[in-house]
Amino acid sequence: MLVSIYRYNSEKDNVPYMEDVNVDIPEGKDLMVLDVLHLLKAEDSSVTYRRSCREGVCGSDGLNMNGKNGLACITPLSEVVKKDKLVLRPLPGLPVIRDLVVDMSMFYKQYEKIKPFLVNDTPPPAIERLQSPEEREKLDGLYECILCACCSTACPSFWWNPDKFIGPSGLLQAYRFLADSRDTSTAERLADLDDPFSVFRCRGIMNCVSVCPKGLNPTKAIGHIRGMLMQRST
Amino acid sequence: MVASVTSLGRNGLYDWLIQRVTAVILASYTVFLLGYLVLSPDLTFAQWSGLFGHTAMRIFSLLALLSIGAHAWVGLWTISTDYIKPAGIRVCFQAACGVVMFAYVVWGVEILWGL
Numbered sequence: 001m002l003v004s005i006y007r008y009n010s011e012k013d014n015v016p017y018m019e020d021v022n023v024d025i026p027e028g029k030d031l032m033v034l035d036v037l038h039l040l041k042a043e044d045s046s047v048t049y050r051r052s053c054r055e056g057v058c059g060s061d062g063l064n065m066n067g068k069n070g071l072a073c074i075t076p077l078s079e080v081v082k083k084d085k086l087v088l089r090p091l092p093g094l095p096v097i098r099d100l101v102v103d104m105s106m107f108y109k110q111y112e113k114i115k116p117f118l119v120n121d122t123p124p125p126a127i128e129r130l131q132s133p134e135e136r137e138k139l140d141g142l143y144e145c146i147l148c149a150c151c152s153t154a155c156p157s158f159w160w161n162p163d164k165f166i167g168p169s170g171l172l173q174a175y176r177f178l179a180d181s182r183d184t185s186t187a188e189r190l191a192d193l194d195d196p197f198s199v200f201r202c203r204g205i206m207n208c209v210s211v212c213p214k215g216l217n218p219t220k221a222i223g224h225i226r227g228m229l230m231q232r233s234t
Numbered sequence: 235m236v237a238s239v240t241s242l243g244r245n246g247l248y249d250w251l252i253q254r255v256t257a258v259i260l261a262s263y264t265v266f267l268l269g270y271l272v273l274s275p276d277l278t279f280a281q282w283s284g285l286f287g288h289t290a291m292r293i294f295s296l297l298a299l300l301s302i303g304a305h306a307w308v309g310l311w312t313i314s315t316d317y318i319k320p321a322g323i324r325v326c327f328q329a330a331c332g333v334v335m336f337a338y339v340v341w342g343v344e345i346l347w348g349l
Binding site: 157164194195198229230234 | 236237238241244245246247249250251312315316317
């Protein structure tokens with residue numbers, strides 16, 4: 001199989017380039033893309049990428065594979081390879097540090113903006129703040145986000161305004177805390193999202209939904225935030 | 235929170251809502267006019283002029299005219315903030331859009347009321 005991989009080493013290369021490498025895939029095995037990267041690294045140890053858990057939990061190995069973002073460790077070749085060719089690029093829209101490794105500062109800055117922690121100014125109970133099963137159920141489909149950045153870097157609104165638009169991942173998390181019955185700062189959280197960029201730069205094209213490796217739906221969460229803003233201001 | 239002084243309502247929800255409401259008005263106006271044209275195959279100038287002389291139609295037309303101004307403002311402002319990165323050029327583009335839209339609205343009112 002032909003693998004075309006994005007290479008860039010700021011110490012050596014003036015510009016990034018695509019390197020074509022033939023990789024022998026063992027017969028009868030459906031490897032994951034991350035396994036192919038391991039095979040590449042065994043041949044050329046300078047190939048650089050992030051990985052950690054190798055089972056879709058840590059969110060380190062978000063990549064653009066044949067044009068679609070996803071986690072290399074849980075994307076089987078059978079799902080992604082076309083005409084015996086695999087093109088591997090870093091996540092689009094973020095500065096490349098080296099090869100497939102991108103600088104995620106902008107992404108984390110947006111995450112930080114939405115205050116991703118429970119705020120509750122009432123005195124803490126002796127053991128813990130309880131939720132009913134129904135209240136807890138509201139967090140399903142929200143808390144599972146692993147911050148791999150596949151969604152935000154597939155979003156044109158985030159590409160054009162990564163400093164102002166929170167992005168699908170951050171907004172999914174924003175709604176996770178807006179929907180939490182234990183959080184008491186709903187009004188402040190909503191007030192922070194009311195400008196023309198933070199939420200409203202979403203144009204609902206749903207790239208985020210199509211690429212999320214965890215099957216989450218940021219567009220739906222953004223819709224809920226809009227609904228809450230409407231309820232508050234109309 | 236990102237402050238913005240050149241968007242229509244300086245508030246995301248307001249702009250978003252205006253964009254939706256004006257879209258519905260413009261769609262209704264278009265459907266109404268197309269329907270009227272299809273249902274009146276032997277349309278005369280007197281009939282056409284009579285339609286636009288009617289107070290309800292004048293209100294509807296003015297509403298559509300103001301809607302297109304607001305709709306275009308929100309849309310073009312969004313496009314300019316997506317694609318035009320140098321602030322100077324962006325402000326000039328936004329100002330030019332504002333002037334053109336204002337001119338069209340005034341011109342439209344003159345056409346409607348000058349009938």
